[in-house]
Amino acid sequence: MKIRKAETKDLSRIAEIYVFNNRINYFPIFKDAGFSFGEMQVVSVIDNYFKKEDVLKNIFVFDDGVIKGFVQIDGTEIRKLYVDTCFQSEGIGCELIEFAIREFCVDHLWALEKNTRAISFYNRHGFRQTGQKQFEEGTTEYIVELKR
Structure with a gap:
């Protein structure tokens, strides 16, 4: 299987994927260059988030010789x-979400309301907006709940 539990040695790649995606998807919404290109760095994201034991134990990577994606449950x-x-639209996200549903009975998630591309992806996998919203920390942007 291409999906496996993440290990400490995977953290730099996981953080790299996370940081780059956040810059691509969220900088156009929040327009906070200081955060996106200053505070959000691979090393600090590893040290302040992904390296925590309770986080790392719940991450699974898509690895076919190169880690191309991950899911945290x-x-x-x-x-x-x-x-x-670089590897989007190849079915990797689909495999990760199907893994999460099959192995962990995942039934909900939250997505930034303006991240319509992500919401559309989740809709294609049976998730629907519940109408429940909450403010994204430190902003007036809403995150919306999607349930299966």
Whole structure:
């Protein structure tokens, strides 16, 4: 199987995928260059988030010789699902979400309301907006809940 539990040695690649996707998808929305290109760096994201034991133990990577994407699961919630932009539209996100549903009975997640591309992807996999919204920390942007 191409999906496996993440290991400490994978953290730089996981963080690289996360940082680059955040710059591509969220900088156009928030337009905060100081955060996107200053605070958000691979090493700091590893040290301040991904290296935490309770986070790392819940990450699974798509690895076919190169780590191309990952999913972070918390109970029945997808916390993060990212595919390297160079490998998007190859079915990797689909495999990761199907893995999460099959192995962990994942039934919900949250997505930034303006991230319509992600919401569309989740809709194609049976997730629907519930109408529940909450403010994204430190902004007036909403995140929306999607349930299966």
